[in-house]
Amino acid sequence: LSQLIGAGMLAAGVMALATPVQAADYTLKFGHLANDQNIWNKAAMHFKEAVEKNSDGRIEVQVYPNEQLGNEMDMINSIQLGTADMTITGESLQNWAPKAAMMAVPYAFEDSKQLEKAVDGDIGSEIEAQITERTGLVPLTWFERGPRELTSNREIKTPDDLDGLRLRVPNVPLFVDTWQALGARPTPMAFSEVFTSLQQGTIDAQENPLSLIESASLSEVQKYVNMTDHVRSWIYVVIGKRKLDSMPDDLQKVVRDAAGDMQSYERELFAQDQKRLEQALKDKGMTFVEVDKKAFAEKAMPAIKKALNPEQTELLERIEKL
Ligand code: 2Q2
Numbered sequence: 001l002s003q004l005i006g007a008g009m010l011a012a013g014v015m016a017l018a019t020p021v022q023a024a025d026y027t028l029k030f031g032h033l034a035n036d037q038n039i040w041n042k043a044a045m046h047f048k049e050a051v052e053k054n055s056d057g058r059i060e061v062q063v064y065p066n067e068q069l070g071n072e073m074d075m076i077n078s079i080q081l082g083t084a085d086m087t088i089t090g091e092s093l094q095n096w097a098p099k100a101a102m103m104a105v106p107y108a109f110e111d112s113k114q115l116e117k118a119v120d121g122d123i124g125s126e127i128e129a130q131i132t133e134r135t136g137l138v139p140l141t142w143f144e145r146g147p148r149e150l151t152s153n154r155e156i157k158t159p160d161d162l163d164g165l166r167l168r169v170p171n172v173p174l175f176v177d178t179w180q181a182l183g184a185r186p187t188p189m190a191f192s193e194v195f196t197s198l199q200q201g202t203i204d205a206q207e208n209p210l211s212l213i214e215s216a217s218l219s220e221v222q223k224y225v226n227m228t229d230h231v232r233s234w235i236y237v238v239i240g241k242r243k244l245d246s247m248p249d250d251l252q253k254v255v256r257d258a259a260g261d262m263q264s265y266e267r268e269l270f271a272q273d274q275k276r277l278e279q280a281l282k283d284k285g286m287t288f289v290e291v292d293k294k295a296f297a298e299k300a301m302p303a304i305k306k307a308l309n310p311e312q313t314e315l316l317e318r319i320e321k322l
Pocket of ligand 1: 033072089090091092093169170171172190191207208209212
């Protein structure tokens with residue numbers, strides 16, 4: 001019997017080899033900074049499945065988590081050069097498109113509803129148009145993020161506690177200005193370098209939504225989650241305009257529809273995650289610290305307003321009225 005099974009398996013193997021492998025007409029290289037357990041990666045894998053199925057294999061999607069294809073800034077450059085095609089990016093785009101800063105102005109959004117009104121309304125359209133015009137990237141869809149919190153190895157309750165704290169921020173000039181005004185020593189750095197830098201002590205702290213704090217295992221190198229809630233933001237999944245335009249209309253539609261599906265899928269995962277994350281981080285030994293949020297907002301606000309240029313200020317005033 002075992003010989004028969006062996007022969008059958010061998011035959012199946014030969015047949016599999018003999019079946020010609022149809023190479024895809026288009027390959028989308030999709031790199032991002034989160035790890036494979038993070039909901040962004042689960043959403044990206046969901047997108048991959050939908051695109052490959054609905055294009056009958058004419059499009060292949062290769063997903064690279066963990067900055068394997070390059071850090072966030074590199075990814076933007078690579079997509080512009082055509083050596084990569086898709087990524088997940090947000091306020092870092094302000095380095096090209098100033099309006100993208102509005103995605104993450106500290107203390108700008110009070111809740112998810114106000115944020116959704118901004119992204120799905122005229123404000124979002126204007127931001128997306130400027131991103132495409134200045135960077136050649138097309139936002140396909142967006143994900144809401146949890147509020148950004150400050151992690152550290154000493155408790156931070158008031159801005160005075162920040163004195164001299166060496167804090168990693170992403171490559172976002174507005175975040176540098178904000179944390180400098182608050183009294184910390186912010187330094188921009190790629191996400192993939194954060195864990196090692198905290199471990200080696202070249203930085204003391206970092207700030208991110210709980211989701212990335214968990215998936216990057218920052219609980220191993222940080223003791224406190226100081227609940228600053230200082231930024232509510234969204235993030236875009238983008239694709240290179242030239243790549244998208246190079247595809248026939250039916251395949252562009254496959255990509256856009258799959259992006260819509262990915263958004264609904266990610267939204268469910270996000271809601272589940274938000275319920276789970278605080279306890280999960282406590283279970284990993286992190287202590288959550290109540291923060292005098294008002295003191296933070298009041299101290300940061302003048303610097304934030306000063307950092308905004310006239311077109312950004314105009315958008316912020318419209319956000320405040322939503
Ligand atoms: O801290 C980070 O690196 C991430 O949360 C994001 O990359 C950050 O929000 C921005 O760089 C998004 O453009």
